[in-house]
Amino acid sequence: MSSPLDLLVLGNAIVDVIARTDDGFLAAQNVAKGAMQLIDEERAEALFAVMGPATIVSGGSGANTAVGAALLGAKTGFIGKVRNDELGGLFAHDLKATGVSFSVPAATDGPATARCFVLVTPDGERTMNTYLGACQGLNPADVEEAVVASARVVYLEGYLWDPPAAKEAFRKAVKIAHGAGNAVALTLSDAFCVGRYREEFLDLIRDGSIDILFANIGELQSLYETDDPDAALKALRDERNGRGLHLLALVTRSSEGAAVVKGGEIRTVPASPIDELVDSTGAGDLFAAGFLAGHARGLDHVTSARLGALAAAEVIQHIGARPQSDLVKLARSRGIL
Amino acid sequence: MSSPLDLLVLGNAIVDVIARTDDGFLAAQNVAKGAMQLIDEERAEALFAVMGPATIVSGGSGANTAVGAALLGAKTGFIGKVRNDELGGLFAHDLKATGVSFSVPAATDGPATARCFVLVTPDGERTMNTYLGACQGLNPADVEEAVVASARVVYLEGYLWDPPAAKEAFRKAVKIAHGAGNAVALTLSDAFCVGRYREEFLDLIRDGSIDILFANIGELQSLYETDDPDAALKALRDERNGRGLHLLALVTRSSEGAAVVKGGEIRTVPASPIDELVDSTGAGDLFAAGFLAGHARGLDHVTSARLGALAAAEVIQHIGARPQSDLVKLARSRGIL
Numbered sequence: 001m002s003s004p005l006d007l008l009v010l011g012n013a014i015v016d017v018i019a020r021t022d023d024g025f026l027a028a029q030n031v032a033k034g035a036m037q038l039i040d041e042e043r044a045e046a047l048f049a050v051m052g053p054a055t056i057v058s059g060g061s062g063a064n065t066a067v068g069a070a071l072l073g074a075k076t077g078f079i080g081k082v083r084n085d086e087l088g089g090l091f092a093h094d095l096k097a098t099g100v101s102f103s104v105p106a107a108t109d110g111p112a113t114a115r116c117f118v119l120v121t122p123d124g125e126r127t128m129n130t131y132l133g134a135c136q137g138l139n140p141a142d143v144e145e146a147v148v149a150s151a152r153v154v155y156l157e158g159y160l161w162d163p164p165a166a167k168e169a170f171r172k173a174v175k176i177a178h179g180a181g182n183a184v185a186l187t188l189s190d191a192f193c194v195g196r197y198r199e200e201f202l203d204l205i206r207d208g209s210i211d212i213l214f215a216n217i218g219e220l221q222s223l224y225e226t227d228d229p230d231a232a233l234k235a236l237r238d239e240r241n242g243r244g245l246h247l248l249a250l251v252t253r254s255s256e257g258a259a260v261v262k263g264g265e266i267r268t269v270p271a272s273p274i275d276e277l278v279d280s281t282g283a284g285d286l287f288a289a290g291f292l293a294g295h296a297r298g299l300d301h302v303t304s305a306r307l308g309a310l311a312a313a314e315v316i317q318h319i320g321a322r323p324q325s326d327l328v329k330l331a332r333s334r335g336i337l
Numbered sequence: 338m339s340s341p342l343d344l345l346v347l348g349n350a351i352v353d354v355i356a357r358t359d360d361g362f363l364a365a366q367n368v369a370k371g372a373m374q375l376i377d378e379e380r381a382e383a384l385f386a387v388m389g390p391a392t393i394v395s396g397g398s399g400a401n402t403a404v405g406a407a408l409l410g411a412k413t414g415f416i417g418k419v420r421n422d423e424l425g426g427l428f429a430h431d432l433k434a435t436g437v438s439f440s441v442p443a444a445t446d447g448p449a450t451a452r453c454f455v456l457v458t459p460d461g462e463r464t465m466n467t468y469l470g471a472c473q474g475l476n477p478a479d480v481e482e483a484v485v486a487s488a489r490v491v492y493l494e495g496y497l498w499d500p501p502a503a504k505e506a507f508r509k510a511v512k513i514a515h516g517a518g519n520a521v522a523l524t525l526s527d528a529f530c531v532g533r534y535r536e537e538f539l540d541l542i543r544d545g546s547i548d549i550l551f552a553n554i555g556e557l558q559s560l561y562e563t564d565d566p567d568a569a570l571k572a573l574r575d576e577r578n579g580r581g582l583h584l585l586a587l588v589t590r591s592s593e594g595a596a597v598v599k600g601g602e603i604r605t606v607p608a609s610p611i612d613e614l615v616d617s618t619g620a621g622d623l624f625a626a627g628f629l630a631g632h633a634r635g636l637d638h639v640t641s642a643r644l645g646a647l648a649a650a651e652v653i654q655h656i657g658a659r660p661q662s663d664l665v666k667l668a669r670s671r672g673i674l
Contacts, residue, residue: 019434048430051434052434052435053394053430053434053659054431055392055394055657056394056427057392067390085423086423086449087423089385090391093386093390093391094390097356097388097389097390320392322390324357
């Protein structure tokens with residue numbers, strides 16, 4: 001249980017229920033295109049009843065990152081909560097089948113395994129409706145000290161701020177990681193999620209809880225409440241944490257590539273070319289996976305970001321947020337690994 | 338419930354659990370490549386535990402045909418049995434979401450909804466391991482006389498010979514359909530399935546139970562126990578049923594296209610071109626869907642077979658046995674509709 005990990009991910013354990021749709025359906029269902037919206041069980045049933053034929057694959061932002069990093073060779077673990085039902089079994093199976101260690105016991109009662117209804121429009125944009133279900137049972141007892149202390153990087157989802165007990169699990173992990181001298185990474189997850197927890201996320205950045213930040217430009221603009229992407233990037237560049245240090249931050253900008261923000265500098269990495277945008281679900285998750293796997297291999301930040309861009313490009317060219325190609329082979333063919 | 342249908346399908350109600358694999362895994366698991374093998378619950382759990390990350394989509398040979406025909410404009414119904422569990426909910430949802438009427442009540446106890454572990458090798462071939470679960474509960478009471486009598490074509494899976502009570506449901510449907518003056522179609526399903534029920538299938542063909550036969554060449558060779566595909570085709574061409582009539586038969590030959598066998602003649606239709614063979618699951622099912630939808634539209638047999646070839650080509654270019662493109666649009670772009 002406490003053999004060293006390159007990466008330990010805490011996240012909501014979610015199975016994606018994916019359907020193709022069109023903008024008219026999103027409008028009729030009154031959902032914000034491109035965002036993640038929390039829904040209750042009743043709404044989940046109503047939405048499922050009217051959506052199109054579905055494909056079910058494991059998801060969860062942090063879990064997608066864990067799988068991508070493991071496929072790129074990082075020794076990775078995951079902490080999250082499922083129920084002992086069919087979809088929970090799928091989620092656990094898929095982590096183990098990709099080499100991610102996962103030993104949090106499934107809940108034996110209470111709500112079902114979380115599911116995210118992912119609506120994919122013809123432009124490849126995904127709109128997410130999440131029923132948190134069993135994720136609400138994640139709590140500090142699920143965070144084992146020895147496991148967390150063994151991980152060089154602990155990666156946390158901003159989405160963990162949604163289920164109340166998960167926030168305490170998050171804080172416990174930060175304390176253990178820093179006590180062991182390891183790094184803590186945070187993804188801002190979603191612009192609306194940032195809207196819900198803006199002050200708390202800024203506090204985490206400024207009080208030294210976070211060493212590495214992942215965000216897309218929309219989330220960053222939400223964090224700094226600005227319409228100007230460059231202003232948001234500059235504000236981030238100038239952040240210093242409680243120890244007077246600059247953060248390492250990775251900011252993705254879709255087809256415009258990514259920015260590596262460190263030590264008062266902003267360096268850009270281009271997006272990896274794609275043939276066709278099929279489903280953007282998991283783009284940010286896989287960028288983080290590639291970056292963190294590169295980091296674990298001792299690559300420099302820019303090369304790690306290129307690996308992130310490559311993993312993101314792979315995942316947006318098919319349905320679902322888990323890689324379908326051999327990422328190591330792909331990276332080798334591009335001269336990144 | 339008894340508004341007229343173009344097509345009513347009786348089949349095993351199965352959800353596909355699909356994973357990519359390699360030939361070494363098939364050998365290690367001792368499964369016959371390309372075939373459908375029945376497994377029990379214990380074996381299902383053991384196989385799932387060792388297979389790779391999975392994608393879950395609705396499947397079932399006949400249900401795939403029903404969905405394809407409905408997407409091509411045929412008014413279609415389905416009869417099959419699920420359990421009231423998560424995967425059963427997915428199966429029923431996906432039929433309804435594609436316009437297939439489905440009103441057989443889900444079992445409220447007994448085995449879980451059937452699942453087929455589909456192992457896809459890099460060559461695009463699929464190897465199937467089916468746990469029949471709730472399908473074993475399909476019985477004659479699920480076959481409503483008014484619904485069957487309303488359908489111009491009743492289409493039956495050879496696989497229905499596996500769950501014992503389903504065979505009786507099958508026979509009841511044949512009797513009602515012929516009593517109402519409608520046509521009965523049968524698919525031979527799988528070469529090993531033909532091996533299990535060869536004499537009974539030949540009896541069905543020869544005693545006049547079947548008006549339209551679908552088979553791939555391997556199934557036909559199994560039926561006539563010959564290594565020679567042309568000999569099998571000729572044997573089929575010369576069959577006459579109990580009323581002295583030739584069958585209408587459609588025989589698929591993968592990349593070699595399909596044969597339309599009728600009235601002592603064999604006409605061939607080329608395979609529809611593809612960019613890449615990704616997953617051959619559903620090829621035969623969608624060929625039947627296209628043919629039957631063309632038949633329902635009043636197209637001649639050869640044109641209907643071309644529509645079948647087109648639908649088959651669509652489904653083998655992605656993971657899963659349900660169409661992901663607009664088949665009508667595709668057929669129009671090729672001048673078939």
